Amino acid sequence: MSSLRDLPSVDLIIQTPQVQEWIGSYGRPLTIEAIRSVLSQVRSRFVKDESRPAILPGHQALLDDIQQTLQLWTAPTLEPVINASGVILHTNLGRAPLSQAALQAIQSVALGYSNLEYDLEQGKRGSRLVHAEALLQRLTGAEAALVVNNNAAAVLLALTALARRRAVVIARSQLVEIGGGFRVPDVMKQSGARLLEIGATNRVHLSDFEAALAESPALIMRVHRSNFRIVGFTSEPELSELAGLAHQSGIPLVDDLGSGSLLDTARFGLGHEPMVQESLAAGADLVCFSGDKLLGGPQAGIIIGRTDLVGKLKKHPLARAIRADKLCLAALSATLLHYLKDEAEREVPIWRMISASPECLRQRVADWAEKLGQGTVTPGESTVGGGSLPGETMPTFLLALSLRSPDRFLARLRHTRPAVIARLQDDQVVFDPRTVLVEQEAVLLANLKQLLG
Numbered sequence: 342m343s344s345l346r347d348l349p350s351v352d353l354i355i356q357t358p359q360v361q362e363w364i365g366s367y368g369r370p371l372t373i374e375a376i377r378s379v380l381s382q383v384r385s386r387f388v389k390d391e392s393r394p395a396i397l398p399g400h401q402a403l404l405d406d407i408q409q410t411l412q413l414w415t416a417p418t419l420e421p422v423i424n425a426s427g428v429i430l431h432t433n434l435g436r437a438p439l440s441q442a443a444l445q446a447i448q449s450v451a452l453g454y455s456n457l458e459y460d461l462e463q464g465k466r467g468s469r470l471v472h473a474e475a476l477l478q479r480l481t482g483a484e485a486a487l488v489v490n491n492n493a494a495a496v497l498l499a500l501t502a503l504a505r506r507r508a509v510v511i512a513r514s515q516l517v518e519i520g521g522g523f524r525v526p527d528v529m530k531q532s533g534a535r536l537l538e539i540g541a542t543n544r545v546h547l548s549d550f551e552a553a554l555a556e557s558p559a560l561i562m563r564v565h566r567s568n569f570r571i572v573g574f575t576s577e578p579e580l581s582e583l584a585g586l587a588h589q590s591g592i593p594l595v596d597d598l599g600s601g602s603l604l605d606t607a608r609f610g611l612g613h614e615p616m617v618q619e620s621l622a623a624g625a626d627l628v629c630f631s632g633d634k635l636l637g638g639p640q641a642g643i644i645i646g647r648t649d650l651v652g653k654l655k656k657h658p659l660a661r662a663i664r665a666d667k668l669c670l671a672a673l674s675a676t677l678l679h680y681l682k683d684e685a686e687r688e689v690p691i692w693r694m695i696s697a698s699p700e701c702l703r704q705r706v707a708d709w710a711e712k713l714g715q716g717t718v719t720p721g722e723s724t725v726g727g728g729s730l731p732g733e734t735m736p737t738f739l740l741a742l743s744l745r746s747p748d749r750f751l752a753r754l755r756h757t758r759p760a761v762i763a764r765l766q767d768d769q770v771v772f773d774p775r776t777v778l779v780e781q782e783a784v785l786l787a788n789l790k791q792l793l794g
Contacts, residue, residue: 347385347397352374359404367411375410379403389578422760423781423788427773428717429694429735430600430727434703434762436633436640437727438690438778439672443638446675447668457667470655470671480603481617482587483628483645487654488673490531493528494663495642496597499627500532503650504559508537512545512577515564518685525564533558535615547578550586560593561586563625565600565615567729584624588697593626600729601630601643603680611725611733617645626650632669634727636678639669694775695735697727703738705774705782712786715793721766723775739771742793750792757788 354360354376364372383398398406430436441445450457460467460552470487475679477486489495500509509529516538518524531538537556539549550561561583580596581661587594598615607613608782614635627650632641642663644654654660666671681683686692702717710716719741744750747770754761754770759781777785 348380348383349400349403353379354403354407357400357404360407363408363505364682367415371414372407372411375407375414379406379410382406389460420759422762423778423785424776425761425763425772425774425785427721427723427739427764427776428726429691429723429776430634430725430729430775431762431776432727435639440637440679440688441674441692442674442688446671450667450671455667455671457670467617469664469667471668475672476681477643480647480680481621481628481678483621485646485651486650487644487651487660488632488665489642489660489663490503490665490669490672491640491645491663492597492599492601492629494643495629496497496645497528497532498626498654498657498663499629499644500529500534500562500658501659501782502654503595505533506535506537507559508553508556510537510539510550510553510556510558510561511564512540512549514539514540514542514545515562515566517566519565525716543575545577547582547586550578550583553587554590555790558592560595562595562597564597565664580620580623580625584626587626588624593647594624595627595629596620596625597626598630600634600727601628602635602729604635604685604692606695606725606730607634610735611695611730613732621645632673632676635691635725636676637691638684639672641665641669641675653785659731663674689780692704694723697775699736699738706738706740706772709740709772709774709782709786713740713789713793716742717770721771721773723773735775737773737775739766739773741771742768743769753787753792754788757792759784761785761788 351373355364355373360372360376367375380403383403387397424431424434426434428434456467456505457472458467458469459465473488476488477483489498516525526536537553537558539545539553555567557759561584563580571666580594584594598617598620600614601617602614603617605613605616617628617630625646627644629642629644630636632638632643636643644651676689686696705716708716717740719739721737723737723741724734742750747765747768750770751765754763763770765771772785
């Protein structure tokens with residue numbers, strides 16, 4: 342019968358040539374920790390089964406467990422996936438993929454030092470707040486701009502800096518909750534502002550806003566319902582009407598667009614998503630929107646508008662806590678340049694996906710089916726996602742696989758490297774080419790061939 346005395350010591354295991362290679366790859370401290378962890382697990386199992394004869398694992402089995410432990414401990418938890426779901430701005434899959442120019446911009450500032458907060462002209466300390474500001478001013482016509490780490494932070498900063506301990510007027514129909522539990526009432530409370538909700542769930546009138554002015558509010562706020570719709574017997578004042586009322590009363594109007602687009606989505610057969618430029622033209626004093634949704638850039642919160650208001654936000658202590666880092670600013674600037682040079686549809690991945698024609702998508706799927714030797718080409722629908730254009734779809738073509746156990750196949754897809762995210766439709770596993778990057782096609786087909794074989 343085996344005895345714990347038969348277990349090799351840590352020193353003996355370390356002398357194994359294979360373990361010496363792991364020390365070179367993983368470092369000595371981590372390798373030793375893995376050895377001790379595996380030995381401890383073996384001892385624990387042995388003691389629990391002491392009432393029955395126990396067999397200790399052999400030397401090679403121990404080495405296999407140690408190697409698996411090292412691989413598990415060092416495996417990245419954040420890894421690339423192939424998005425074949427047809428949801429372009431898939432929140433759970435990282436939203437917008439970046440353009441090649443954005444990736445190159447990140448690499449150029451990450452590999453060495455940069456002038457993040459250094460004025461090259463003056464030869465002294467500068468400000469990171471200037472990066473991307475000129476591009477945003479030129480693109481939108483705004484007087485000033487500020488970039489923070491996401492749009493939730495942008496809204497929190499605006500409310501904290503401009504309305505702390507004062508009322509903020511907002512329509513009851515706009516007290517939204519977005520993914521991750523971000524609720525407008527909760528953000529109001531956190532900022533120290535007092536929520537002054539007006540109107541009914543489905544209808545709010547300009548007179549409701551006028552009546553609320555008796556409370557001497559700090560500002561009027563509009564929140565775009567980017568992830569749901571209210572239909573039927575509904576009404577709301579136009580943004581220009583709210584701007585007129587706010588300016589007449591001497592208080593700012595803040596427009597939280599959420600996603601925020603610089604291109605007209607209606608050009609691509611979708612509904613019209615409110616554009617950043619339109620909000621400014623309608624009279625909004627501050628406009629907040631995201632960088633990683635319809636803009637197609639890195640995660641960021643962007644605030645544009647009046648110089649005096651943006652200046653207050655820049656000076657507020659909270660601005661430092663939520664500031665954007667150099668990698669974000671580099672990628673965002675490169676993304677904005679695509680719009681400035683009128684090349685966003687060609688260079689920004691999400692706009693390539695949105696503008697892809699059904700015929701182009703059908704040809705890609707037909708090519709997939711031919712290379713796989715199985716699967717059918719079937720019509721389907723893609724969506725924008727990311728809390729943008731709720732209910733809107735785009736026609737596409739799908740590769741459909743009829744399988745005995747589709748759920749099990751989807752699970753196996755998630756365990757390939759890179760993982761493949763597909764979806765079920767009519768009991769078939771389907772793959773939408775709209776969200777599969779061209780450079781990912783070869784590995785996608787290789788993974789499918791392996792699983793289907």
